[in-house]
Structures are given as C-alpha cells and as structure tokens.
Amino acid sequence: MSQRPSLTFRLDPQSGLAPYRQLVDQVRHAVRTGLLRDGDQLPSVRDVVTQITINPNTVHRAYRELEHQGIAEGRAGLGTFITLHLSVAPDATEHGTFEQALHDLVINARRAGIDEETIRELMRTALRQNGNVRS
Amino acid sequence: MIEETAVLEAVNLGKRYRRTWGLQECTLTIPKGRVAALVGPNGSGKSTLLRMAAGLQEPSAGTLRVLGKSPSPGADDLRERVGYLDQDRPLYKSFRVAEMLRFGEMNNPTWNMDVAKNHLALLDIPLRSRVSNLSGGQQAQVALTLCLAKQPELLLLDEPAAALDPVAREDLLRLLMRQVADSESSVVLSTHALSDVAAICDYVVVLAHARVVLSNDTEYIVETHRILSIVGDGDLALPPGITVIHEQRSARGRSLLVRVELPFNDDRWRVDRPTLEEIVMAYLRKGSPHRDGRDVDETESGAR
Incomplete structure (x- = not known):
C-alpha cells in the first residue's frame, strides 16, 4: 500500500464556498501540483475530523464528489484512494505556465502601484465576468 | 416523497410561559444523521425547543416527535436513545471524574x-481529578463526555461550547465530531458562534422572536443566497424570483442579500456569494417571521 500523503485540509469560512467544495478543490489542487499521486490514500474521515473541526458528513460528501469526478476511488474497508485516469490527469505544463503568467502580472501590478486589495478585486471581477465555470 | 427519517419533527409547535410564547408556530423537520444548529438571540426559543425535545417540558400547542416518538418525562425508551446536555452542564462538583463516570x-x-x-x-x-478542580473548559468536556458515553442516537446540546476559550472550544467540537464519525449520532445543538455553525453544522435552524425564520440544509442555504450590489441606479427593479432578505442603501448605491430561486443573470448587478454567517445575520437582523414557520419571507422582489 502506498504511503499516506501529507495532505492537510483547511477551511476558509470567508470563501463563501461550501466546506465540501473547499475540500474537493484542495484535493484537486494537491493532485495538480503533484502533492497527491495515483494510488495515494486520502486521510480517513476520522483523521480529518481529528485534524480540523469539520463535520464528518462533509468529508464523506467531498470524497463522494471526488469519486464522482473520477479522481478518487473508495475501497471497501480500506479507505479512499487517488485514481488518476488519463482524462483527468493534470496538465502540469499548462498549470505551470498559468502560474508563471499570474506571477508576472502580480509583479507588474505592484510596480504600477496597484495595491493587493485592488489586485484581488480585479481578479474576482475577471473570474466573475468569465461566467460561473466550475472546475 | 420518501424522506430520510427525521430525528426531530415539529408541527405548529408552541410553548407558552404564562403570557408570553417561548416558541410559537414552529414547524420543522431535522433529518437523521445531521449536525443541526439552532441559532438566534437569547430568548428566541432555542432552549425551549431543546427542553421539549428532551421531554423536560410539555408543549402548549402543536406536535413534536423525536426519533418518531412523542417525548415525555415517562418515555423511558427515548431517555436511553436521546442525550441531553443542559446549558448549566450539571456535574457533581465534589465528585472525582472517575466517580462521575461510574455514576x-x-x-x-x-x-x-x-x-x-x-x-x-x-x-x-x-x-x-475532582470536578471542582477542573477548568471551565474541562468541566464542559466532562459533561459532554458523559452525554456521549450513553451512545445516544440523538444528542441535544444546549450551548455546549459557550464561555469556553478558543482552544477548549475546538477540542470540544472535535470530540463531538469524532463521536459523530464513529457512531453516526445525530446532533441538534444551540449556539451563538456562527463560525462554529459554518464549520460543523450541515443543517441550520434560525430562530427569532420565538419563531423559526429559516430552516434548511446549509448547502442549500448557501447555494440559494447571493449578495447583489449596484452603484447608483437606486431604483432599479429586481427580476422576479428574488426575495430580499436584507438591504443596505447608501447615497451611492444599494447592497442586498437575497434569496434566488433561479439563476441570476443581470450584468447591471454585481453578484457575490455570501458566507453562511452573512446569510444567518441577515435573517437575524430581519427577524420577521414567516407564517408557515419554515422559510422567510413575504417581501416580494425589490419592494422594501
């Protein structure tokens, strides 16, 4: 069995996103960045509720959603494991390119004297204007 | 529709204390397996509802069923299946913890x-340790532990984490969540801490002035509320299907917390997702009861 990954969940009460979605996003992010790999075991529900203050139903819900998305798979009596099929395999290059572009944008914005709050606001607006595209 | 079984079902439930109503026209259904929060100001009826559910007080009106049965002081079967933790966390102060456990x-x-x-x-x-030598936080933890060790199907907790420091509060809530994970108990708890609600509760009941003003799954609540804001154009009418819960107007524009039944597509408004706390606060500020005791509200779109 593969080793347990060092994934630590956190909840942001200000995000306005349902807690289960936040967990789903964090797993997806961990997969994209390579922190989680094919065959890795997700923390057990009991581990998660010991680690952060969260309703176990929320964790179940998040794991079911990950299964539904084809990113994870529940194995009876064992736990939930990352299963990466090709269709959902992260495009690491594309992700990296975007991250670099964003990085450059932030540097340029700061040079132009745009403060952090304004950057966030512009980012939010851009995301909003491009529809409610869900990951 | 085949519903999951309810742990708590109230229909037009009311409790009268002499001249005033402690709870009025309360109709709600809390499904099995949830961690439900009762939120509302002091005197809004949270403790009254919990005490009636625990069989410690008799309803003055309507019906109440807990785990499918009518709670009453004589309902022995429910006494074993339901764990109730009073606000005052009754413990025998001179006992040692081990003695409390044996008791x-x-x-x-x-x-x-x-x-x-x-x-x-x-x-x-x-x-x-003697109970009297424990800190307030530890006493609360012991009281909750006694309640959990009964292994009840339903836990009724009246402000279990009130007056605890942040660390003790976290420990207590995690203890509770571990129990929920292990035993699949259902929980109904009252609280003033909206941040706790967002973290651990998947069902929310908001009470104001002895009435239920909102009651639903947290996820549903979060998905059906939005903050709409607009600069200028103060009299722009809202499209149909939108219910205003709370509105703030300034000389420069308006900001509204609304319930939306349909996807909202109107570029003139800026649309944001409110947090659960913001939604609950909006209902508490509004505080106006709805006739059927379920969802608010009677204000039609834009007309406030």
Whole structure:
C-alpha cells in the first residue's frame, strides 16, 4: 500500500464556498501540483475530523464528489484512494505556465502601484465576468 | 416523497410561559444523521425547543416527535436513545471524574465506559481529578463526555461550547465530531458562534422572536443566497424570483442579500456569494417571521 500523503485540509469560512467544495478543490489542487499521486490514500474521515473541526458528513460528501469526478476511488474497508485516469490527469505544463503568467502580472501590478486589495478585486471581477465555470 | 427519517419533527409547535410564547408556530423537520444548529438571540426559543425535545417540558400547542416518538418525562425508551446536555452542564462538583463516570454507568444501560475513558484520555483529563478542580473548559468536556458515553442516537446540546476559550472550544467540537464519525449520532445543538455553525453544522435552524425564520440544509442555504450590489441606479427593479432578505442603501448605491430561486443573470448587478454567517445575520437582523414557520419571507422582489 502506498504511503499516506501529507495532505492537510483547511477551511476558509470567508470563501463563501461550501466546506465540501473547499475540500474537493484542495484535493484537486494537491493532485495538480503533484502533492497527491495515483494510488495515494486520502486521510480517513476520522483523521480529518481529528485534524480540523469539520463535520464528518462533509468529508464523506467531498470524497463522494471526488469519486464522482473520477479522481478518487473508495475501497471497501480500506479507505479512499487517488485514481488518476488519463482524462483527468493534470496538465502540469499548462498549470505551470498559468502560474508563471499570474506571477508576472502580480509583479507588474505592484510596480504600477496597484495595491493587493485592488489586485484581488480585479481578479474576482475577471473570474466573475468569465461566467460561473466550475472546475 | 420518501424522506430520510427525521430525528426531530415539529408541527405548529408552541410553548407558552404564562403570557408570553417561548416558541410559537414552529414547524420543522431535522433529518437523521445531521449536525443541526439552532441559532438566534437569547430568548428566541432555542432552549425551549431543546427542553421539549428532551421531554423536560410539555408543549402548549402543536406536535413534536423525536426519533418518531412523542417525548415525555415517562418515555423511558427515548431517555436511553436521546442525550441531553443542559446549558448549566450539571456535574457533581465534589465528585472525582472517575466517580462521575461510574455514576453515569449505573444510570445508563447503554453506557460505554471505553468511549468515556478514551475521550478523557485524548483531552488529558485525569480520572482522579475532582470536578471542582477542573477548568471551565474541562468541566464542559466532562459533561459532554458523559452525554456521549450513553451512545445516544440523538444528542441535544444546549450551548455546549459557550464561555469556553478558543482552544477548549475546538477540542470540544472535535470530540463531538469524532463521536459523530464513529457512531453516526445525530446532533441538534444551540449556539451563538456562527463560525462554529459554518464549520460543523450541515443543517441550520434560525430562530427569532420565538419563531423559526429559516430552516434548511446549509448547502442549500448557501447555494440559494447571493449578495447583489449596484452603484447608483437606486431604483432599479429586481427580476422576479428574488426575495430580499436584507438591504443596505447608501447615497451611492444599494447592497442586498437575497434569496434566488433561479439563476441570476443581470450584468447591471454585481453578484457575490455570501458566507453562511452573512446569510444567518441577515435573517437575524430581519427577524420577521414567516407564517408557515419554515422559510422567510413575504417581501416580494425589490419592494422594501
């Protein structure tokens, strides 16, 4: 069995996103960045509720959603494991390119004297204007 | 529709204290397996509802069913299946913790001593300590542990984490969540801490002035509310299907917390997702009751 990954969940009460979605996003992010790999075991529900203050139903819900998305798979009596099929395999290059572009944008914005709050606001607006595209 | 079984079902439930109503026209259904929060100001009826559910007070009106049965002081079966923790966390102050556990064991046929001891060990509370020597946080943890060790199907907790420091509060809530994970107990708790609600509760009941003003799954609540804001154009009418819960106007524009039944597509408005806390606050500020005691509200789009 593969080793347990060092994934630590956190909840942001200000995000306005349902807690289960936040967990789903964090797993997806961990997969994209390579922190989680094919065959890795997700923390057990009991581990998660010991680690952060969260309703176990929320964790179940998040794991079911990950299964539904084809990113994870529940194995009876064992736990939930990352299963990466090709269709959902992260495009690491594309992700990296975007991250670099964003990085450059932030540097340029700061040079132009745009403060952090304004950057966030512009980012939010851009995301909003491009529809409610869900990951 | 086939619903999951309800742990608590109230229809037009009311409780009258002499001239005033402690709870009025309360209709709600809390499904099994949830961690439900009762939120609302002091005197809004949270404790009244919990005490009636625990069979400690008789309703003055309407019906109440807990785990499918009518709660009453004589309902022995429910006494074992339901754990109730009073606001005052009754403990015998001169007892040692171990003695409290034995007392619990003698009085509860469903008692699980391993559960009790494990919880206390995790919390670093020594069994030989006297209750009176424990901190307020530890006393709250012991009181909750006694309640959990009964292994009830339904936990009714009246402000279990009130007056605790942030660390003790976290420990207490995690203790509770571990129990929910292990035993699949349902929980109905009252609280003033909206941040706790967002973290651990998947069902929310908002009470104001002895009435239920909102009651639903947290996820549904979060998905059906939005903050709409607009600069200028103060009299722009809202499209149909939108219910205003709370509105703030300034000389420069308007900001509204609304319930939306349909996807909202109107570029003139800026649309944001409110947090659960913001939604609950909006209902509490509004505080106006709805006739059927379920959802608010009677204000039609834009007309406020």
